[in-house]
Amino acid sequence: MNDKWKLAPVCSATVVAGAFTFAISGPALAGEAVLYEAAPDWTEPASLDDVDRRDGPSNLIFDWQHRLEDGVVTSYEDTAIRIDNPEALMEQGTISLTWFPDKGDLSIHKVEILRGDEIIDVVDGGARFDVIRREQGLEQRLLDGQLTATLAVPGLKVGDILRVTHSTTMDDQALGEEMQASQYLWTKPWQVDFSRVIVSWPVDEEVFWSAENKEDFSEPLVKDGFKTLTLSLPIEEKAEMPHDAPARFRRPTVLRVGTYADWNELSRSFAPHYVAAAKVPDNSEVADEARRIMAASDDPLTRVSLALRLVQDDVSYLLNGLDGGNYMPQAAELTWNQRYGDCKAKSVLLYSLLTQMGIDAEPVLVATSGGDALPELLPIPGNFDHMIVRAKIDGKDYWLDGTSTATRLSNLADVPPFFYALPLTAEGSDLVEMAQRELAWPQMIMQVDTDYSAGVDLPPMFDLTMKIFGPQGAGLRAMADEGDEEALKTMAAGFASSAGTGGAITNIAVSYDEEAGAGIIEMQGIAPNEFEWRDGRLRLSRQNDGEYVFNPDRARAEWRQIPVQTSGPSRVRMELSATLPNNMGEFTASGPDTLDSRYANTSLKVDRQQSGRRVQSTVEVVERLGEIAPEQIATEKLAARRLNSVKTDLVAPEAIVWRWDLEQDELARRTAPIIAAYDEAVEFAADDDHNPLIQRARFRTQIFDWGGALRDIDTLLAEMATADIYRWRAEVLASLGRTEEAIEAAQTSYDLDPDNGTAFYLAELLAYDGQREDALTVLEALPIGQDESGQYASTYATVAGLAGKTDDAFAILGRQMEDRPTDASVLNADCWFRGLFNVGLETAMPVCTKAIERATNSAPMLDSRAMVNYRLGDLDAAMRDLDSALELVPGLAASRYLRGIIRLESGDTGGRDDVATALRISPELAERYAVHGLSPRQ
Missing domain, CATH: 2.60.40.3140 (Immunoglobulin-like)
Structure with missing residues (x-):
């Protein structure tokens, strides 16, 4: 109890x-x-x-x-x-x-x-x-x-x-x-x-x-x-x-x-304790420190900064509640001699230093949470849980917290989020509002330089420097002093994980700038590619898409007159730059180059510049603690939505060189620095951090280095065998044409984790290897839920078709069509089966077209209809569908392969390039399509 x-x-x-x-x-x-x-x-x-x-x-x-x-x-x-x-x-x-x-x-x-x-x-x-x-x-x-x-x-x-x-x-x-x-x-x-x-x-x-x-x-x-x-x-x-x-x-x-009649009485009753505690003899060490600071600078702000730094850095924090210490302050001289004290002791010491230097100052009580309610509360000391010092210079208030860290001239004027303070004065004081102002200096400056010179469809190298000022950055001081390599590797792993697919760190360093009061993180590595294929072009986008959120719920009648609290204070600046490839046409920018927008006590400033192959942009976001009045909520909501609608793109030239268009030697030359960086990341990572190895293997599949990918996967299996990695191994082995080993790896994956998706993949491998009855046995033993019934029907139809059981294939597809007549994936499965097996073509076209119409991403559906058109002998229609599919997904290997076949049959020798490109992306296509009588004309 x-x-x-x-x-x-x-x-x-x-x-x-x-x-x-x-x-x-x-x-x-x-x-x-x-x-x-x-x-x-x-x-x-x-x-x-x-x-x-x-x-x-x-x-x-x-x-x-x-x-x-x-x-x-x-x-x-x-x-x-x-x-x-x-x-x-x-x-x-x-x-x-x-x-x-x-x-x-x-x-x-x-x-x-x-x-x-x-x-x-x-x-x-x-x-x-x-x-x-x-x-x-x-x-x-x-x-x-x-x-x-x-x-x-x-x-x-x-x-x-x-x-x-x-x-x-x-x-x-x-x-x-x-x-x-x-x-x-x-x-x-x-x-x-x-x-x-x-x-x-x-x-x-x-x-x-x-x-x-x-x-x-x-x-x-x-x-x-x-x-x-x-x-x-x-x-x-x-x-x-x-x-x-x-x-x-x-x-x-x-x-x-x-028993306090008002805030003035509370202020008066507490003040004598703090005034007395701040008094020190002229020959004391505290007085000596004040004289030392005065000798160092004539500038009052500099003196305040130096005094605060002394209290923050040279006196450690210790709350001593013994002998009445919960409200009674420790004497300034004792605090300096012992080199420790709580918020009261530190504030009294700072108050003593400032008053000896002739600076107008006083200790103040604050509430670190819920301070906006103070004017509505009964005046009692229990409303407060912290003490700081207010100094006034040239008519401006400075709120100084001796228990904080890394306060310098640059952030001396920052106002903490306490809302109100009670100055402790002999004559008494009412509550004083701690009026907010925008931070004069960023709390964090992040500089990121990315290098896309190898290609805009490849992951870029990056160099990042992050400077974190004030208390947040001070947390890095101990890490910088300790130089713990394992801690750095753990930090690097966290950054890489948050970056997403492709991210890996080759090096990280942490340092601390005492004069600036900033923790500094410097990091190099490989970043995920941020270019995306949209509207027929590769685009590096800056679309806010709801990033700047202000959507308070005030739908209830009883909430209509309640203001909205805005977070802050904060200020962040990002300085971003990118190097673009020099073997391509001109990159163009869409959207505004500059932006200066405000909503709900938040301001956003953007400046973008482009010179040759270098693109630079500066983004600064400032948040101010405060409130949005009820009558202003709708206006601020609209401002936020207007800001989120702003979209800026860096658009690659239309005629870009994709990685699959390059000969293997040229691709290897361009990607050698990236591979070398992944090698560094693997070497740098902690022994139990397998992410860099995973990312290197994944990158090798992206540049069609199947042998290199297999070596990395085998290393992973030796260190952390999982069903997913065995499945991955099977896919790479299939690309290498090592079907028997691929089947073995897929079977191992399924044995470790009987996932239906793996079973579908295993069944197709078996069927195309001629083991059709075994493939049907795998499928017929599966427990299939409603969500997987469409994929199951498609796989079963393919395997049954290969086994010569066309009627069974049409039967299962027909049941799916009856159950889900508007499902694009089900419609596409039926269309694809007809085209691939060259059956039921007379009724295929309406199904294929409906699949395209229903699809969100219609590229696979266009590819299926192209196959049907090809089987029907309408090569022009097939080419139109294939071109459309490749406009949506340029790396769709099946569409490139079929287009190459059609071009060669039409006497266009350029089809050889399509075929070569398709087989570079998916080498297994040649063998599979040949089973269906589809091979390029020699």
Whole structure:
């Protein structure tokens, strides 16, 4: 069992949901020993007689009561939970309670097991809590000062009711006589039989309270000289909010109670602690550092930058919550001497340095999440979880975070995403808005140079430099210092994997520029080819296609007046360049060369230039933290859609030289640097990273180096044999004409993973090798689902046709046509079978044409109709279909092969080039087509 409240100090994580947060003034009866005593007489005990012990929720009682009096907050909690199952026994079997011994006591009032009519008093039975110091955040350098009392409940069984009642006192040194309390208000559908929260204080104390749903509360009642607020839980569930609403619309329901009249009073009460902590003697080391900085520069901004760098780099982070440290700051001189401190200590040290240099500065409290809600909250210290420093130079605010890293002049003016700050000043201050502004310098600059000189249908070599500034880049400093080669290889593997097919890294280096505050990643390798065949040309496209998204959902009437939160602040710049082949015609650009567009607090600037074979473009995206007002949402949506419609293409010349058009020697010469790069990538990769070897094998198939691909595949099989790699081996062996070995590899793949797709491939290999009955046996044993029935019918028809069972082939195709009469793949299977086997031609044409009309990519369907036209003797129609198919898919080997056959039969010797090209791409075509009486005329 866990207690339901925790302290949320400045410099700590935000309070968890369900936690009770409080803090108060100087220590009263604080101690490290657990006390065992009766509950305070002001509490109102809950009764189990009022709950359904047997059939109600397992949470029988959750009762929270808080008393604010004379600078001390006492928090009482009473829980009763039925242990319904072994999981609940495991969860509730150990009680765990925390408190701050420098601020108060933990008192145990009752630990009871109720078993039927029996009440077992665990404490009277001699059980005692063990006290441990719980520093859960120690690995994040958090020493919050909490103690934890734990008790493994002896004798607890499934079916029992465990009741635990305890209280804590809190008297925080930093708050003086002020007090604060906050209670999370559970909402439906939380299941509990009885739950409530009670908060009380003397009638003569000026106490303020607030909650998100204040209408749930009645006014405090006066009883025995105390004002009392009471609320039954759970309350009604809050209305659902859109996920992109500002945080203040989505914050949890919390009751806040405190003695601060306003933000000014809170500011005034905290300021003396920080002013005193910042004072140092003139002969101190801190004063010496201030003088050293002043001697280094006369420029105030430079001095601020140097002081902040000193605090960030030379003082490590450690939250020390001991001795009142959750709100009380550590003295600047002590922080410098110890070289560690939390956000308060670092801020006080920076504040001290700046004031000694005559720079207008003050410490400020901030909330690292949900800060936009601060103006709506009751003024209590618990609203904040972080401290930074505000400096003002030439009328401009600079928000300085000593716990951050790598702040330099270039990003000194960046505004963190905290929305509001509370300056701590002697005269007091209201909340101050942290007005956002565009980042002056990119957080990341990426420079990428790609080299397409080998060909625009080949993967390019690339050289990448990524500079990451500020805290994100500082994370690379340790990697740069360690020089861990295995870590670098792991990083390289991640980049290659995210790049996609063809990507491989030959080298990677990480360094850190201390002066710029930038982590630098330098990388070389092979990138996936980004040219795509579209509209009859190869195009390197920049089409946003929804990349810039602003489409908030405000369709519900109750959401219409809710603004949209925009992310930020961020700024990213990409400097991209490409080298194009020098043996081709002119590349042309479409779309605008420059772009300056804005939508929803985001701006995009693009500049593109082309000179000869070099194309360069700069893209900069700036996001600004803020909101879009409800009345502006439609306008900003339109702006985003307009931006997404902008399309820019780099268009290759119409007469390009494809890799399959080159003789093997010339292709080998052009691709030698790429192969060499893949060799480097294989050598560089970690022993268990097989991706570079896979990419090299894949590339070798793309340049028709079947022997080289087979060697790589065999290496892969020796290191990581899988069904997919055996299937791949079978395909390469088939291209080499080694059919018997291909069948063996395909069979092994199927044995390892009985995938139907592999079975279809194996059956065709067997059938074209003359083993037709064996092929039919393979197919007839398969379990075929609806999604695979079309491919099955096509494969079965081919195998049956080869076995001379034409009627069986037509029967299975006919059933598919009846079931799926508009499916382009089914229609094409029927058309292809008729053309390939030269049967049923008289009724083929309507089916073939319908397949083309229904298809999304009609190239295979055009190829099938061309075969039918060829069988019918209409060579002109066949040529038209083949030309159309190759316009859509230039590398369609079957279309090139048939076109070569037709051209040669027509006396066009250029057909030999088509045949040679087709067989370069798919060498197995010659043998397969010959089975059907299709061979080029010699």
